[in-house]
Amino acid sequence: MTVWDQQRWPPITALLTSWLMPARTAERTNHVSLRSAYSIHWLAALLTVAAITVLVAWEEQLYLGTERDFMGQVARVIEDVLREFVRQPFMAMAVTVGIILWVEATFLGLAFLATPWGARDESMRASFKHALRRTWMQTPHVVVAVLLAGTCVVQIDTATSLWRREPVMRAVPQPSGPRSVNPEAWIRYDKELESAQEEFRHQFELRRQVRPWYVRYGEEMIAIACIAASVWFLVALARAVGAWRSVPPSDRPPTCESCGYNLIATAADARCPECGTPVAESLGPDVRPGLPWQSRRWGTYHVLWRNTALGTIRRPRQLGQRIQRFADPRHFRVFFLLHLPVVFVIAWAGILGCYAAQTGRNPFVREPEVAWALAPAVGGFAIAIDLMLVMCTTWLLSLSHRLQGIRNLMPLAMQVAAYMCGYLVLFFGFVATLGVLAFALKDLWKEIGRTSNLGAASVGFLFWLIPTVIGIVGYVSLVRRGVSTARYANR
Numbered sequence: 062m063t064v065w066d067q068q069r070w071p072p073i074t075a076l077l078t079s080w081l082m083p084a085r086t087a088e089r090t091n092h093v094s095l096r097s098a099y100s101i102h103w104l105a106a107l108l109t110v111a112a113i114t115v116l117v118a119w120e121e122q123l124y125l126g127t128e129r130d131f132m133g134q135v136a137r138v139i140e141d142v143l144r145e146f147v148r149q150p151f152m153a154m155a156v157t158v159g160i161i162l163w164v165e166a167t168f169l170g171l172a173f174l175a176t177p178w179g180a181r182d183e184s185m186r187a188s189f190k191h192a193l194r195r196t197w198m199q200t201p202h203v204v205v206a207v208l209l210a211g212t213c214v215v216q217i218d219t220a221t222s223l224w225r226r227e228p229v230m231r232a233v234p235q236p237s238g239p240r241s242v243n244p245e246a247w248i249r250y251d252k253e254l255e256s257a258q259e260e261f262r263h264q265f266e267l268r269r270q271v272r273p274w275y276v277r278y279g280e281e282m283i284a285i286a287c288i289a290a291s292v293w294f295l296v297a298l299a300r301a302v303g304a305w306r307s308v309p310p311s312d313r314p315p316t317c318e319s320c321g322y323n324l325i326a327t328a329a330d331a332r333c334p335e336c337g338t339p340v341a342e343s344l345g346p347d348v349r350p351g352l353p354w355q356s357r358r359w360g361t362y363h364v365l366w367r368n369t370a371l372g373t374i375r376r377p378r379q380l381g382q383r384i385q386r387f388a389d390p391r392h393f394r395v396f397f398l399l400h401l402p403v404v405f406v407i408a409w410a411g412i413l414g415c416y417a418a419q420t421g422r423n424p425f426v427r428e429p430e431v432a433w434a435l436a437p438a439v440g441g442f443a444i445a446i447d448l449m450l451v452m453c454t455t456w457l458l459s460l461s462h463r464l465q466g467i468r469n470l471m472p473l474a475m476q477v478a479a480y481m482c483g484y485l486v487l488f489f490g491f492v493a494t495l496g497v498l499a500f501a502l503k504d505l506w507k508e509i510g511r512t513s514n515l516g517a518a519s520v521g522f523l524f525w526l527i528p529t530v531i532g533i534v535g536y537v538s539l540v541r542r543g544v545s546t547a548r549y550a551n552r
């Protein structure tokens with residue numbers, strides 16, 4: 062029994078610790094069976110429902126300012142839900158089952174996407190089981206995230222509705238229509254109506270100008286709170302899945318790096334009996350030296366990041382030759398994480414550019430909710446797409462090599478895919494530029510749409526879509542070249 066085995070925590074501790082210290086919790090609860098992890102997941106899901114119920118009751122109480130005590134308000138929210146089940150049992154059941162299936166599918170999808178991040182030298186099935194265990198055990202984090210983001214939403218929502226409820230606007234008297242058919246009376250009536258509308262607009266503008274900050278920026282703040290809560294959860298999940306864990310060492314024999322032939326009985330100064338490559342090129346001391354990035358120091362980050370990022374795009378096979386099977390995973394993870402904020406900013410700027418190209422206006426001045434809520438949300442979405450692209454590429458290449466009878470390359474493929482993220486920065490920059498151009502050239506699409514039987518919108522969309530798909534294929538093929546060079550790596 063090692064020291065680690067003695068420091069096992071019971072699964073229930075995840076309720077308290079998974080969101081505070083995800084990596085430590087993972088280290089101490091990796092022994093938990095999938096069945097127990099699933100129970101924790103369900104327990105946390107029920108707690109999330111309870112948290113949402115409490116938030117709804119709280120919002121109602123704040124808004125109505127009722128005398129009813131808080132527990133009474135909670136009981137009323139539960140009653141409302143139960144009444145739906147009595148009134149429309151079939152519909153209510155269908156909605157409930159739908160939500161449960163959606164949540165379960167989301168967690169399975171998250172586990173699937175997180176699998177390469179924590180993959181080790183083991184079977185793919187073991188890597189997926191690990192990711193699934195960690196994803197389910199991370200569910201208690203959702204309760205905390207929902208409570209925090211929900212508090213923010215409740216406070217902003219109630220303050221906004223209370224402000225809207227105040228009858229601050231002076232009532233504008235509506236003129237009454239003339240009773241006769243006298244045209245002069247009708248002309249007078251039109252004028253009165255126009256001035257009443259003018260007065261109403263004036264009042265509305267006055268009211269708009271005195272909006273307090275929480276009404277003015279409410280949507281933006283709610284969007285930012287929800288994005289922050291999601292990012293917090295995903296970062297914790299990545300730390301939990303990637304946390305240290307013991308994996309039994311594989312007893313794989315030394316192989317030829319170029320053909321995979323078993324070299325256990327071949328002398329160190331001989332050549333591979335299968336393909337003739339010198340054994341020293343597979344097992345010599347200079348093989349697989351690792352990347353310069355792995356020996357980075359504070360102050361050399363930006364130079365090494367740039368060189369590694371550009372170098373891997375230009376020479377993917379060289380990356381495949383240098384990469385090490387047993388390198389500390391923190392190296393590729395730091396490298397990879399550094400590019401995510403850049404993708405976020407590119408997508409943010411891209412949406413603002415599209416808005417400006419479409420409307421000819423400055424979104425910061427004209428529509429701050431686009432600049433500060435919609436655009437950052439798209440930035441978060443771009444990060445999600447980026448992560449999906451990287452993880453799905455890793456899965457695709459691992460599975461395709463496995464189907465060819467080659468060992469599980471997932472940990473190696475993950476490293477190659479991560480070190481290739483410089484390409485993704487260029488890719489997202491390219492996609493954003495295309496998007497802005499697609500909006501800026503709308504007259505050209507109208508022209509083309511007229512001569513062909515496609516609509517102008519379809520032409521603009523295809524202009525954006527086709528190069529984007531080609532860019533994605535380019536990423537997969539770059540990673541494939543790196544991975545296939547490293548498929549027989551010994552160290």
Ligand SMILES: [Zn+2]
Nearest residue numbers: 317320333336
């Ligand atoms: Zn060989």
